[in-house]
Amino acid sequence: MNDWPETSESLILRVKDPADAAAWSAFLAIYRPVIYRLARSRSLQDADADDLAQQVFVSIARAVEKRTPAADGPPFRAWLYRIAHNEILKAITRRKPDTAAGSSSVQEMLYAVPQRDSDASVELLREGRMEAFRWASDAIRHEFTLATWTMFWQSTVEAQTVEVVAKSHGRSSGAVYLARYRVMKRLKEKIDEVSDIWSEFT
Amino acid sequence: MKPSSICLPKSEIPLLLSGDMPPDEAAAAESHIAECQSCRSVIESMIADSCWWDDARKSLVASATRSPFQVEVTHDTEPATTSKLLDLLGPTDDPNMLGRIGPYEIIGLLGQGGMGAVFKGFDRSLNRFVAIKMLLPHLAASGAARKRFAREGQAVAAVVDDHVMAIHCVDEWEGVPYLVMTYSRGISLQKRLSDNGPLEVREILRIGMQAATGLAAAHAQGIVHRDIKPANIFLDQNVERVQLMDFGLARAVDDASLTRSGTLAGTPQYMSPEQARAETVDHRSDLFSLGSVMYAMCTGHAPFRAESSYSVLPLITDNEPRPVREINPDIPDWLCVIISKLMGKQASDRFASAHDVAELLEDCLAHVQQPTIAALPHGLVEKSVPPCYLVSLSLHWSLCHVRCGRFDRRGNADATTGQIKSKQC
Numbered sequence: 045m046n047d048w049p050e051t052s053e054s055l056i057l058r059v060k061d062p063a064d065a066a067a068w069s070a071f072l073a074i075y076r077p078v079i080y081r082l083a084r085s086r087s088l089q090d091a092d093a094d095d096l097a098q099q100v101f102v103s104i105a106r107a108v109e110k111r112t113p114a115a116d117g118p119p120f121r122a123w124l125y126r127i128a129h130n131e132i133l134k135a136i137t138r139r140k141p142d143t144a145a146g147s148s149s150v151q152e153m154l155y156a157v158p159q160r161d162s163d164a165s166v167e168l169l170r171e172g173r174m175e176a177f178r179w180a181s182d183a184i185r186h187e188f189t190l191a192t193w194t195m196f197w198q199s200t201v202e203a204q205t206v207e208v209v210a211k212s213h214g215r216s217s218g219a220v221y222l223a224r225y226r227v228m229k230r231l232k233e234k235i236d237e238v239s240d241i242w243s244e245f246t
Numbered sequence: 247m248k249p250s251s252i253c254l255p256k257s258e259i260p261l262l263l264s265g266d267m268p269p270d271e272a273a274a275a276e277s278h279i280a281e282c283q284s285c286r287s288v289i290e291s292m293i294a295d296s297c298w299w300d301d302a303r304k305s306l307v308a309s310a311t312r313s314p315f316q317v318e319v320t321h322d323t324e325p326a327t328t329s330k331l332l333d334l335l336g337p338t339d340d341p342n343m344l345g346r347i348g349p350y351e352i353i354g355l356l357g358q359g360g361m362g363a364v365f366k367g368f369d370r371s372l373n374r375f376v377a378i379k380m381l382l383p384h385l386a387a388s389g390a391a392r393k394r395f396a397r398e399g400q401a402v403a404a405v406v407d408d409h410v411m412a413i414h415c416v417d418e419w420e421g422v423p424y425l426v427m428t429y430s431r432g433i434s435l436q437k438r439l440s441d442n443g444p445l446e447v448r449e450i451l452r453i454g455m456q457a458a459t460g461l462a463a464a465h466a467q468g469i470v471h472r473d474i475k476p477a478n479i480f481l482d483q484n485v486e487r488v489q490l491m492d493f494g495l496a497r498a499v500d501d502a503s504l505t506r507s508g509t510l511a512g513t514p515q516y517m518s519p520e521q522a523r524a525e526t527v528d529h530r531s532d533l534f535s536l537g538s539v540m541y542a543m544c545t546g547h548a549p550f551r552a553e554s555s556y557s558v559l560p561l562i563t564d565n566e567p568r569p570v571r572e573i574n575p576d577i578p579d580w581l582c583v584i585i586s587k588l589m590g591k592q593a594s595d596r597f598a599s600a601h602d603v604a605e606l607l608e609d610c611l612a613h614v615q616q617p618t619i620a621a622l623p624h625g626l627v628e629k630s631v632p633p634c635y636l637v638s639l640s641l642h643w644s645l646c647h648v649r650c651g652r653f654d655r656r657g658n659a660d661a662t663t664g665q666i667k668s669k670q671c
Contacts, residue, residue, distance in 0.1 A: 077524075176305075178305075181309075200306070201303065201310060216277060216280055225290070226264075228293050229263045235302075
């Protein structure tokens with residue numbers, strides 16, 4: 045049903061440099077749900093959306109394989125995101141918005157032209173950023189105790205007041221602030237690892 | 247401790263944040279920042295500028311609401327009040343009835359959960375009672391959820407198995423889809439567990455085996471349940487039969503929650519790690535949940551428990567549950583082995599199919615019922631085995647684990663199929 049783990053591992057093998065490999069796996073973790081969701085929002089079925097994501101990654105992997113890094117070229121990470129954004133936009137905008145039968149050939153041709161609709165580009169950035177935060181928060185969560193994490197989450201993401209959170213955990217307000225700051229500091233460090241996602245394109 | 251009125255020097259802040267500050271100083275700093283707004287702004291701006299904070303907050307909120315399961319169950323997922331549900335019904339001519347859904351006269355409300363309400367109905371044309379499950383109105387507002395509910399209902403209607411609750415009909419009433427099922431007397435496993443606590447080994451095997459058989463039938467048609475839990479396992483009254491209910495409905499609710507508040511309907515306690523991480527799931531996700539249900543039958547409660555639904559998720563993905571025998575010493579070792587294999591964190595660590603599980607449990611049941619005639623399946627050790635034998639066997643076990651682990655990484659799921667059964671003692 046789902047051969048993702050195998051795919052991403054075999055694709056990773058093509059990226060020789062360990063630092064690049066880390067960038068690649070972060071990239072997969074962040075972008076797979078992004079592409080999937082963009083595709084679903086364009087009325088693709090579950091399986092088709094998975095297919096589309098698969099195709100995009102395969103074509104990106106091909107580009108990775110062919111890449112000969114130039115000494116003065118962009119670092120792998122930045123290069124990867126640029127390629128990826130192009131590929132993703134190409135894939136999702138070329139797709140027909142729905143798969144209803146009875147299209148005319150002219151329409152087919154129109155859809156075949158990759159249109160750079162700015163909506164898709166904005167959406168891609170937004171989704172990518174959101175997914176990056178999810179990825180980063182998943183990655184650092186284990187570094188904190190459950191209590192710290194929950195205090196951070198409730199006071200920062202759920203917008204409960206610090207006093208309420210402190211009371212519900214039987215801790216001081218200071219402990220809640222500290223939980224928030226410690227987690228956010230780590231989150232910032234983690235996000236900085238992949239910040240090219242939006243800095244390259246804004 | 248009385249809050250210190252002296253502000254934190256800037257150079258101390260990184261130490262405080264990384265946790266490298268001596269505990270007594272950190273405690274003083276902690277009580278100081280609770281009172282001192284200016285220290286807080288200094289710390290915040292040292293972490294990142296205010297734009298980033300805004301961005302982070304928005305993205306985290308968005309990512310949390312996009313996730314099919316998130317944080318606590320909030321007020322709007324509370325079951326609709328009975329009067330609201332009754333508004334769904336059409337008028338009836340029969341004074342003994344509550345109302346009507348399509349052609350069915352409604353006699354009463356059997357129950358309601360996070361996603362649907364179940365009515366007891368009467369089918370006049372066939373002169374029999376039926377159970378009618380309706381998607382809750384607020385979920386039915388999402389077109390995707392409505393379609394999914396109907397589609398999965400149709401798919402499950404195609405599964406004919408003694409251990410899958412039969413669906414007679416899938417239809418829509420005033421825009422809200424409903425399923426028509428057999429009406430039978432009985433209770434859910436959930437009720438049984440909360441009334442009677444842990445079950446006997448024989449019961450655990452019987453219920454586990456029948457649930458696995460039902461799952462195998464559904465998996466054979468490509469249907470993954472996604473929400474195996476005691477509340478979805480129905481025990482017929484007086485008849486020793488187990489039926490699975492609510493196939494795929496969890497998925498319908500996911501769709502609805504995506505467009506709504508992103509809150510989690512119901513309990514995630516029996517979710518598999520891949521579900522908890524919002525990854526794509528296959529049939530082996532149901533096996534994990536089945537393992538959790540068997541754990542619950544042994545101990546009387548779910549393997550992972552926390553105060554909020556949100557805090558259960560990391561427990562599922564990262565922690566091992568408390569050993570069954572610590573809670574209930576009556577459970578034999580071999581049953582614990584089966585349960586922990588079902589509850590493997592990696593899908594590839596589990597059994598390969600529900601069919602295998604059903605067969606294994608059936609053999610175990612035969613052994614428990616007639617220990618002198620039916621032996622335990624190969625590979626499941628009895629305590630009476632001489633100690634030296636046990637050592638060599640456990641060595642054999644671990645070798646097998648290593649081997650299978652390697653097979654699995656190559657994607658050969660079949661490697662695990664015969665693991666327990668093919669081992670010769």
